[in-house]
Structures are given as C-alpha cells and as structure tokens.
Amino acid sequence: MDWPILSTLTFLPLVGAVFILIARGDAEVVARNARNIALWTSGIVFLASLALWINFDVEQGGFQFEETAPWIAEGIGYHMGIDGMSMPFILLTTLLTPICVLASWTSIHSQVREYMIAFLVLETMMIGVFSALDFVLFYLFFEGGLIPMFLIIGIWGSDNRVYATFKFFLYTLLGSVLMLLGILWLYFQFGTTDLTELARAGIDPYWQQLLWLGFFAAFAVKIPMWPVHTWLPDAHVQAPTAGSVILAAVMLKIGAYGFLRISIPILPDATVTFTPLVYTMSVIAIVYTSLVALMQEDMKKLIAYSSIAHMGFVTIGLFTFTPSGIEGALMVMLSHGLVSAALFLCVGVVYDRMHTRLIAEYGGLVNRMPLYAAAFLVFTLANVGLPGTSGFVGEFLVLVGAFQDTTLVATLAATSVILSAAYALWLFRRVVFGALTKAELKDILDLNRREVAMLLPLVALIILFGVWPMPLLDLFHAPVENLIEQHELALNGLRGVGATLAAQ
Amino acid sequence: MMAFPDIAPAAAELWMAIGAMALLVYGVLRGDGSTRAVVWMAVATLLFAAWLVWSHAEFAAVTFSGLYIADRFGAFAKILVLVGSALTLILALDYLEREKLERPEFPVLVVTACLGMMVMISASDLLSLYVGLELQSLSLYVLAAFQRDSVKSTESGLKYFVLGALASGILLYGASLVYGVTGVTGFSAIATALGGQERSVGILFGLAFVAAGLAFKVAAVPFHMWTPDVYEGAPTPVTAFFSLAPKVAALALFIRVMTGPFGGIGDDWVGIISLLSALSMLLGSFAAIGQRNIKRLMAYSSIGHVGYALMGLAANSTGGVRGILVYLAIYFGMNLGAWGVILSMRRADGKLVEDINDLAGLARERPLMAAAMAVFMFSLAGIPPLAGFFAKFYVFFAAIDAGLYLLAMIGVLATVVGSYYYLRIIKIMYFDEPAPGFVPLNGTTGVVVAAAAVFTLLFFLFPAPLVGEAGLAAVALFP
Numbered sequence: 008m009d010w011p012i013l014s015t016l017t018f019l020p021l022v023g024a025v026f027i028l029i030a031r032g033d034a035e036v037v038a039r040n041a042r043n044i045a046l047w048t049s050g051i052v053f054l055a056s057l058a059l060w061i062n063f064d065v066e067q068g069g070f071q072f073e074e075t076a077p078w079i080a081e082g083i084g085y086h087m088g089i090d091g092m093s094m095p096f097i098l099l100t101t102l103l104t105p106i107c108v109l110a111s112w113t114s115i116h117s118q119v120r121e122y123m124i125a126f127l128v129l130e131t132m133m134i135g136v137f138s139a140l141d142f143v144l145f146y147l148f149f150e151g152g153l154i155p156m157f158l159i160i161g162i163w164g165s166d167n168r169v170y171a172t173f174k175f176f177l178y179t180l181l182g183s184v185l186m187l188l189g190i191l192w193l194y195f196q197f198g199t200t201d202l203t204e205l206a207r208a209g210i211d212p213y214w215q216q217l218l219w220l221g222f223f224a225a226f227a228v229k230i231p232m233w234p235v236h237t238w239l240p241d242a243h244v245q246a247p248t249a250g251s252v253i254l255a256a257v258m259l260k261i262g263a264y265g266f267l268r269i270s271i272p273i274l275p276d277a278t279v280t281f282t283p284l285v286y287t288m289s290v291i292a293i294v295y296t297s298l299v300a301l302m303q304e305d306m307k308k309l310i311a312y313s314s315i316a317h318m319g320f321v322t323i324g325l326f327t328f329t330p331s332g333i334e335g336a337l338m339v340m341l342s343h344g345l346v347s348a349a350l351f352l353c354v355g356v357v358y359d360r361m362h363t364r365l366i367a368e369y370g371g372l373v374n375r376m377p378l379y380a381a382a383f384l385v386f387t388l389a390n391v392g393l394p395g396t397s398g399f400v401g402e403f404l405v406l407v408g409a410f411q412d413t414t415l416v417a418t419l420a421a422t423s424v425i426l427s428a429a430y431a432l433w434l435f436r437r438v439v440f441g442a443l444t445k446a447e448l449k450d451i452l453d454l455n456r457r458e459v460a461m462l463l464p465l466v467a468l469i470i471l472f473g474v475w476p477m478p479l480l481d482l483f484h485a486p487v488e489n490l491i492e493q494h495e496l497a498l499n500g501l502r503g504v505g506a507t508l509a510a511q
Numbered sequence: 512m513m514a515f516p517d518i519a520p521a522a523a524e525l526w527m528a529i530g531a532m533a534l535l536v537y538g539v540l541r542g543d544g545s546t547r548a549v550v551w552m553a554v555a556t557l558l559f560a561a562w563l564v565w566s567h568a569e570f571a572a573v574t575f576s577g578l579y580i581a582d583r584f585g586a587f588a589k590i591l592v593l594v595g596s597a598l599t600l601i602l603a604l605d606y607l608e609r610e611k612l613e614r615p616e617f618p619v620l621v622v623t624a625c626l627g628m629m630v631m632i633s634a635s636d637l638l639s640l641y642v643g644l645e646l647q648s649l650s651l652y653v654l655a656a657f658q659r660d661s662v663k664s665t666e667s668g669l670k671y672f673v674l675g676a677l678a679s680g681i682l683l684y685g686a687s688l689v690y691g692v693t694g695v696t697g698f699s700a701i702a703t704a705l706g707g708q709e710r711s712v713g714i715l716f717g718l719a720f721v722a723a724g725l726a727f728k729v730a731a732v733p734f735h736m737w738t739p740d741v742y743e744g745a746p747t748p749v750t751a752f753f754s755l756a757p758k759v760a761a762l763a764l765f766i767r768v769m770t771g772p773f774g775g776i777g778d779d780w781v782g783i784i785s786l787l788s789a790l791s792m793l794l795g796s797f798a799a800i801g802q803r804n805i806k807r808l809m810a811y812s813s814i815g816h817v818g819y820a821l822m823g824l825a826a827n828s829t830g831g832v833r834g835i836l837v838y839l840a841i842y843f844g845m846n847l848g849a850w851g852v853i854l855s856m857r858r859a860d861g862k863l864v865e866d867i868n869d870l871a872g873l874a875r876e877r878p879l880m881a882a883a884m885a886v887f888m889f890s891l892a893g894i895p896p897l898a899g900f901f902a903k904f905y906v907f908f909a910a911i912d913a914g915l916y917l918l919a920m921i922g923v924l925a926t927v928v929g930s931y932y933y934l935r936i937i938k939i940m941y942f943d944e945p946a947p948g949f950v951p952l953n954g955t956t957g958v959v960v961a962a963a964a965v966f967t968l969l970f971f972l973f974p975a976p977l978v979g980e981a982g983l984a985a986v987a988l989f990p
Contacts, residue, residue: 184923
C-alpha cells in the first residue's frame with residue numbers, strides 16, 4: 008500500500024501541537040518555542056501538501072489518494088480521498104495556516120502556547136473535512152473545528168468576544184445537529200455512510216427533501232447564507248486577525264463544499280426542487296449584504312458583509328448545474344479564500360499599530376505606507392473582481408453559468424459587480440487615500456519584513472490566478488463533468504450507470 | 512430440605528460482603544487513624560471484585576432459586592460500578608483528610624453500597640431487586656449525611672432518605688400489584704405469565720409504579736426533585752460517587768426490569784420511557800443554565816444525561832441497550848475527571864469553593880487543570896471528536912433505528928441548549944479575568960484526571976473494543 012499521505016497531512020499538525028504542549032521553561036521561552044514549532048509544523052505541512060498537487064492526476068474525475076480502514080461499525084469506516092474539487096482547498100488551508108502563525112507572531116502575547124495549539128488543531132480539522140469521504144468522519148471534522156475556533160475567538164478576541172463566540176458556536180451547532188440525525192437515518196436505510204456509495208443509493212424523493220433541509224440548515228449556517236448570517240459579522244469583528252482569516256478563507260468554504268460533496272450528489276431530486284429557494288436567498292444575500300457593507304464603520308465588519316455577498320455568488324454558481332457555473336463557484340471560493348484572508352491581514356496590520364478598526368480613524372495611509380497601500384489596492388481590486396485578478400475569473404464564470412440557467416438571477420447577481428466596487432473602493436479611499444491629517448498616524452510605519460512575507464505570496468497568487476487560471480480550472484474539469492453527468496443521470500432515474508461505465 | 516444453592520456465580524458479591532465486614536471490623540478496632548489504610552483496602556476489595564467479575568464474564572447462570580442471575584450484561588455494569596467506585600474513593604481520599612472526615616465508615620459504606628448495586632444489577636426477582644436496592648439506598652443515605660456537623664449535609668441526607676423511602680414504597684407497591692396479577696415474583700416467570708393472558712389494568716398500574724420508583728432512583732424528570740439539593744448538600748466526594756456508580760446500577764436495573772419481566776409488553780412502557788427521556792433531556796438542559804453552584808449544575812447535567820441514556824431504553828432493542836452501556840461507560844470517564852477537578856477547587860489557604868465563578872481565569876493559573884476540565888466540558892456537551900459525542904451517537908443511532916424521530920430531534924436540540932452551560936464553564940475558565948488560583952491537583956487525583964482526559968480525548972481512535980463488549984452485553988438481555 009502507498010504511503011497514506013492524506014492521513015499524514017491531516018494529523019501532522021497534531022504532532023506539532025503535542026510538541027508545543029510538552030514544551031517546558033518560563034513563559035517567555037515557551038512562547039518563543041510555541042511560535043517556532045507552530046511555524047515549522049505548518050510550513051512542513053504546506054510543503055507536504057504540495058506533494059499532493061504534484062502527484063495529482065488531473066485527468067481523473069474520481070477520487071485519488073484513497074484510504075480506508077475499519078472504524079466505528081460495518082459501513083461507517085475511516086475513508087479519506089480527494090478529487091480536483093477538494094484538493095485546492097487543502098492547499099488553501101495549508102498555505103494560510105503558516106501565514107496565520109506569522110500574523111500572530113507579535114500580536115498574540117498571552118497564552119501563546121494554547122493559541123498555537125488551537126491553530127494546529129484547527130488545521131487538522133479543516134484538512135480532515137476536505138478529505139473525509141465518510142459522512143460520520145466528515146461530521147466529526149466539521150463539528151470538531153468549532154472547539155478551537157470557539158477558544159480562539161473567546162480568548163484572544165476583542166471586547167465583545169464572549170457574545171460573539173457563543174453566538175458563533177451555538178448557531179453552527181444548532182445548524183448541524185439535525186444533519187447528524189440525517190446521517191443516522193441514511194445509515195439505517197442503506198447500511199453505509201460512505202459518501203461515494205450514498206451517491207449511488209437512490210433515495211426516495213420525499214425523504215430527499217427532508218434530508219436536504221436538514222443538511223441545508225448545517226451548510227447554510229456555515230456558509231453563511233442570508234438570513235442565518237448574523238453570527239458572521241460578530242465573529243469576524245471580535246476574532247483576532249488570524250482567526251478572522253481562517254474563518255473567512257476556509258471555514259466559510261466548508262459549507263459550500265458540503266453542498267458540492269453531499270447535498271448535490273446524494274440528494275439530486277431535492278436539489279432541483281430547492282434550487283429556486285437557494286437562488287432567492289443568494290440574490291438577497293448579494294444585494295442586501297452589499298448594501299449593508301456600504302454603511303459599515305468597522306473595517307472588519309465591512310469585509311465580513313462582503314464575504315457573505317461573495318458566498319451568495321458561490322451558491323448561485325453551484326446550483327446552476329452548468330460546468331461554467333460550478334467551476335466558477337469553485338474559483339470564487341478559492342479566490343475569496345485568498346482575497347478575504349489578505350484583506351483581514353491588511354486590517355490586522357494597521358490594527359496592530361493603531362488598535363482600532365474604525366474606518367474614520369484612518370485616512371491618508373498612502374503617504375506613510377506605500378507598500379501597504381499597494382498591497383491593499385491589489386486585494387481591493389481582486390475583491391471587486393477586476394479583470395486580471397483571480398476574483399474576476401470566478402465571478403465571470405458564475406455569471407456565464409447563471410445566464411444559461413435563468414437570466415433574472417444572473418441580472419440581479421450582476422449588480423454585485425457594481426455594489427462591491429462601491430463599498431470596496433470607498434473603503435480603500437477612506438483608509439488609504441486623502442491627506443494624512445490625523446496626529447496619531449503621523450509616524451505609522453510601513454510593512455516590516457514579516458508582514459511582507461505574509462502578504463507577498465497572496466499578492467502573487469491573486470495576480471497569477473487572475474491571468475492564468477488554467478492550473479485550477481484544469482483541476483475542476485474532470486470532477487465537475489462527472490458531477491453534472493451523475494446528476495443528470497440520477498434525475499433520469501439512471502443512477503450509477505455512468506459511474507459503472509467510467510469504471511470500465 | 513432444600514439443596515444448598517450454587518454460590519459460584521455470586522463469588523464477587525460474596526467477596527464484597529465478607530470484605531465489607533472485615534473492613535468494618537478492622538476500621539473499628541484501629542480507630543479513625545486507619546482511614547487511609549481502609550480506603551486503600553476498600554479500593555483493593557473493589558478492584559479484586561471487578562477482576563472476579565471480569566474473569567467470569569462469559570459465564571451465564573441463574574442461582575439462589577432464581578433470585579440471582581449472572582450474565583454478560585451484569586458483568587459489564589458491575590465492572591463499571593466497581594472500577595468507578597474504586598476511582599471515586601481514590602479521589603475522595605484527599606478531601607476526607609483535609610476536611611477532617613477521616614472515618615473508616617466512609618469506605619466501608621461505599622463497599623456496602625456497591626454490594627447493593629451488584630445485587631440490583633444481578634436481580635432476577637422482585638425480591639432480590641428490592642433487597643439490593645435498599646442495601647444500596649441505605650448506604651447512600653448515610654453517606655449523604657456523612658459530614659454530620661454540617662447542616663447542609665444532614666439536610667441532604669434526611670431529604671434523600673425521606674424521598675428515597677417514598678420511592679421505595681412506590682416501587683414496592685408496584686411490585687405487589689405485579690405479584691397480585693401474575694402470582695409470581697421471578698422475572699422470567701412474570702414474563703411468561705404476561706405472555707399468556709389478557710393485559711389487565713393491574714399490570715399497567717404495577718408497571719407504572721415500578722417505573723416511577725426506578726425513575727426516582729435514576730433521577731429522571733419528573734422524579735428528579737431531590738437531586739439538586741442532595742447533590743449540593745452532600746460532601747463533594749459523595750456527590751461524585753452519587754453521580755456515577757448508583758446511576759449505572761439503577762439504569763442497569765431499569766433496563767433489566769423493562770426488557771425482562773415486562774419485555775413482552777414493550778408497547779405499554781416505551782411511551783413512558785420516551786416521555787421520561789424527553790423531559791429529562793429538556794429539563795437537564797434548561798434548568799442548568801441558571802445554576803451558580805457547580806455541584807447543582809452537575810446535578811442538572813446528570814439529569815440531562817440520564818435522559819439521553821433512557822433514549823436507548825426507549826428504543827427497546829439490543830442496539831439501544833448497547834447505546835446505554837456505551838453511554839454509561841463514557842459518561843463515567845468524563846464525569847469522573849470533571850469531579851476530580853471539582854474536588855480540587857480549593858484556594859491556597861485551604862478554603863473549598865463551589866461557585867462556578869471561582870473557576871475564573873483558571874486557564875492562566877493552572878493551565879493543565881483548565882485544559883482537562885475544558886475537555887470534559889466539551890465532551891459532556893457532546894462535541895466531536897471527544898468521547899461524549901460517541902456516547903450520544905450510539906443512543907441516537909438506536910433511537911433512529913427504532914423510528915423514534917421526534918425523541919431524537921428533541922434530544923439533539925436539547926444538546927444545543929445544554930452545550931450553552933458547559934461552554935459557560937469554559938468561558939469562565941478561559942475568558943474571564945483570573946481569580947486567586949487553586950492548589951495544584953494532588954498526585955493521585957492528578958493521575959485519575961489525566962487518565963480520564965486521555966480517555967475522553969482519544970476514544971474516537973478506538974471505539975470498537977468498548978462498543979463490541981457493550982454489544983455482547985446487550986445481546987445477553989435479548990435471548
């Protein structure tokens with residue numbers, strides 16, 4: 008048997024966490040060691056995850072690097088595996104974790120050991136979610152991520168952190184517990200919780216609708232879709248910078264990934280039934296949250312609302328069932344993963360210096376911080392979806408897909424292009440441009456080397472994928488084609504035929 | 512003349528009875544100074560009894576003219592009771608010495624209570640059921656009032672006694688109705704008698720009264736009123752003991768009575784149990800939110816947990832019983848650890864505290880203790896991948912299999928509400944400003960807490976052995 012690379016990747020961060028746990032010495036030494044171990048561990052995990060990409064077979068639509076082992080019971084096993092839709096998210100996670108460690112290098116000074124352990128545990132949970140092919144295992148990682156995030160927001164967050172973290176935890180938990188009952192029901196109907204087998208199960212359409220709503224509750228809260236999005240602005244604002252980064256860049260994607268991996272393949276009929284609902288909620292999310300974002304006075308809150316709007320794009324794309332729509336949605340997810348992470352990091356940079364996130368407290372930063380202004384500009388334009396940045400590719404593809412399905416939805420979604428330009432550019436103008444009049448800002452310093460190291464890879468990737476998105480789109484082609492083909496077969500009552508043909 | 516009964520199946524019980532008497536004699540002769548020695552000897556007695564049970568686990572027999580049954584189900588529950596009680600005694604030692612409660616009666620009462628529990632677990636007749644239950648209960652009443660100089664403790668003991676006696680009376684009355692209708696007291700004989708005849712009103716009344724009596728013993732809503740007061744008033748190690756071993760024994764007895772003599776009339780009691788389960792889960796979650804005292808909070812938490820365990824009984828299947836047994840084993844692990852930490856809530860000046868706000872900022876003063884407590888709290892809340900999630904997983908599993916969708920739905924929603932107050936404890940430990948720190952965990956307590964934390968954290972890696980054993984134990988009940 009080959010080396011179990013997915014399990015290694017998933018659990019490697021925990022090894023680092025154990026090392027941090029047993030570090031001894033006075034507080035100063037422990038803190039320094041904890042930072043170093045966390046950086047090294049997450050760096051090694053990132054390099055190891057590159058091996059995943061190198062060995063990945065782009066042509067194949069099925070799962071690769073599969074691992075199976077008996078676990079809870081017959082039919083509920085340890086099953087890991089990835090395809091072109093999940094692999095990029097693992098890379099996104101492994102790329103952002105070391106960046107988050109760097110972002111917390113000086114801004115976190117109390118309980119550094121616990122902080123780094125929480126981040127490494129979180130990394131394990133997130134890689135696990137994207138690699139799990141068993142529903143129970145998926146659920147385990149899906150929920151398990153709540154524990155470190157609860158602590159990260161609650162311990163190292165800002166003033167109103169307790170309210171925010173409880174809201175985050177209880178909202179997400181409430182959304183997902185019904186999914187557990189759905190999983191158990193599926194097990195007793197089909198004797199398995201393996202996602203690949205459930206996709207061939209052929210569930211009665213009536214039950215599909217009930218299950219779909221149960222799963223929808225879990226994923227919609229996680230994404231978050233309007234109107235269950237209210238936890239997100241609170242959690243984002245109160246979380247420490249790195250917490251916001253992971254929350255926006257990776258955890259929100261888990262909800263959309265859940266649709267892609269679970270709701271759509273397993274419950275195809277219900278998915279079609281509820282597509283208008285998803286469209287409606289997504290369009291409202293796009294228009295409403297973009298307008299709300301315009302009026303925010305807190306930078307983080309503004310970016311949080313813009314995240315909800317972008318995720319509305321994702322859900323529209325996923326439910327178009329056109330290759331360009333789904334590929335575009337995946338592209339928006341990845342691009343937003345990079346862009347929102349970068350924007351939160353940018354807020355973190357000035358927050359570390361000035362300890363305020365209020366837009367009104369800033370202005371004219373370009374005069375003292377040219378490097379920062381340049382980086383911020385790239386991220387802002389990517390957030391708007393300017394051609395040449397990764398944001399454009401995804402949004403364009405989603406709109407193409409949406410036009411093929413319903414013109415109305417596409418037209419309404421397209422307003423986002425204008426609205427996002429309005430709030431993002433206005434934010435940029437108020438914070439960066441203008442004259443530097445505020446006394447406190449007179450001697451603010453530009454990016455230091457650590458911050459450049461954090462932001463430079465993101466700038467490079469955003470531009471690279473903006474002008475040359477083929478490496479990512481190539482990854483998506485085969486699995487998306489497979490997904491759509493299976494979906495259509497399932498709707499015509501020919502479930503599993505295509506898979507059998509493909510296997511031959 | 513009657514033949515002398517085969518005593519081999521009850522070897523562990525006999526060993527416990529002789530051990531309790533020997534310990535009592537030793538303790539009385541040596542005086543209060545011998546407490547530490549008696550505690551360790553009691554631990555050894557319990558562990559040896561556990562080993563006896565373990566070595567005969569696959570042995571199934573009925574003896575004492577049908578009063579006593581030894582089977583795998585009993586063995587599983589007894590080992591849980593014995594090992595758990597031994598660990599609780601170890602945790603108690605430090606407390607007893609510091610609080611000047613060093614009297615050898617304490618470990619002796621724990622041993623006699625365990626003997627009562629073992630008889631309960633192995634009862635196969637209404638008479639042995641009652642004898643075991645009373646031996647257990649009387650020992651527990653005394654233990655609750657053990658700190659006799661404390662008004663709260665004596666009040667707790669008295670309250671427990673009066674209400675417990677009432678419950679015993681109800682149970683006995685139910686038993687007499689069952690006897691009146693069927694004319695027999697043996698479990699299998701009752702089952703046979705009920706199988707043949709029309710269902711009479713008498714048997715329904717008998718069933719309801721027996722169930723009410725047992726529900727009191729497991730503290731299921733609406734028979735839970737005594738729990739918070741007794742838990743708060745009793746000395747903390749006694750509370751820890753109450754929330755563990757007697758729960759297991761009473762639930763095991765509950766399972767045996769419902770699936771044994773009343774197994775044939777499941778339709779009549781599944782509704783009762785479902786209602787008890789739903790009410791317990793809801794009350795356990797909602798009522799705990801307002802609690803300030805950690806012992807009261809744990810009392811409500813235990814009510815909630817009994818509700819989840821009863822969900823397995825409501826499923827009335829091997830899967831359900833397996834779920835309860837797994838639940839109890841995991842509950843044991845995480846609860847024991849939590850009590851270890853609660854027992855150590857002692858300021859540097861030796862003062863004991865019980866308010867949950869006294870845990871403020873524990874994470875900075877005692878990071879490992881706080882981390883362990885956080886693990887137990889997340890686990891009690893049922894968040895994966897900790898052990899508590901699997902406990903709930905298996906009972907929900909059985910409930911869905913049995914088609915109890917509404918009950919399962921109430922259960923998961925109660926989980927969300929319940930997680931709030933567990934999270935609040937974590938919030939107090941991690942997010943609040945530090946209060947003066949506690950003394951460090953002492954050596955043995957530390958070992959027990961650490962072991963419980965490791966079990967709770969890593970259970971997800973190897974769920975199969977425990978679940979497999981529980982499955983075999985459950986099969987023994989449904990021949």
